Amino acid sequence: MSRASSEAGSARMSVNTPVGVLSLTEEDGAITRVDWQAGGVDDTPLLRQAREQILAYFAGERRAFDLPLRVEGSQAQRAVCAAMLEIPHGETRTYGEIARDLGQSAQAVGRACGGNPIPVLIPCHRVMGAGGKLTGYSGQGGVETKIALLRLEGAGGFLI
Known part of the structure; x- marks a missing residue:
């Protein structure tokens, strides 16, 4: 219905x-x-x-999503979202690494991550600060939600 x-x-x-x-x-x-x-x-x-x-x-039964996604926004926003989609389940990348690959500043990548319109499905929770430092999360619950998602995936062994 x-x-x-x-x-x-x-x-x-x-x-x-x-x-x-x-x-x-x-x-x-x-x-x-x-x-x-x-x-x-x-x-x-x-x-x-x-x-x-x-x-x-x-439930821990799926590691990747197979859904049609459409990110509305600037070309830079779409490029950052595409880069986040490439981060494997259970792994992380830094804003700086993504910035280097895309020819953007780390701050621009951070803004694009914060403006991700499709969190969880586009895994902005897998993006960390320099040296793997835990940074904010724009979803409800902020950093605690980011930690919960990373724990679910077994990422960041430093997250006890």
């Missing part, structure tokens, strides 16, 4: 996770947003698939 969304071509579904209720937004056949604002009640094949993949991820 599908319920129409207030925005044409847009649907939204919420899913309960260990890091809070995540709401997934689908627009024209791609996931365009994940946020911590409950309220999505739409039901589409893509949203169901995304929900199942997120639940499997939190």
Whole structure:
């Protein structure tokens, strides 16, 4: 059963996770947003698939997502999101490493990470400060959520 969304071509579904209720937004056949604002009640094949993949991820049964994603934003924002998607499950990279690869400043990469519209699915939690230093996280719960996601993936052995 599908319920129409207030925005044409847009649907939204919420899913309960260990890091809070995540709401997934689908627009024209791609996931365009994940946020911590409950309220999505739409039901589409893509949203169901995304929900199942997120639940499997939190159950430790999935290491990567196989979903159509669309990042709206500048070319630099899209490039940083693409670089984050390349970071393997359980591994981290620094802002500086990504900046060097993309020819951007570490600060610009940090801003793009903070503006990631599809957190968890695009793993901005895998990006660390210089020397692997734990830095902030823009999602609900801030650094604690970042730590929970890294622990789930077995990343950063220094995170006891």
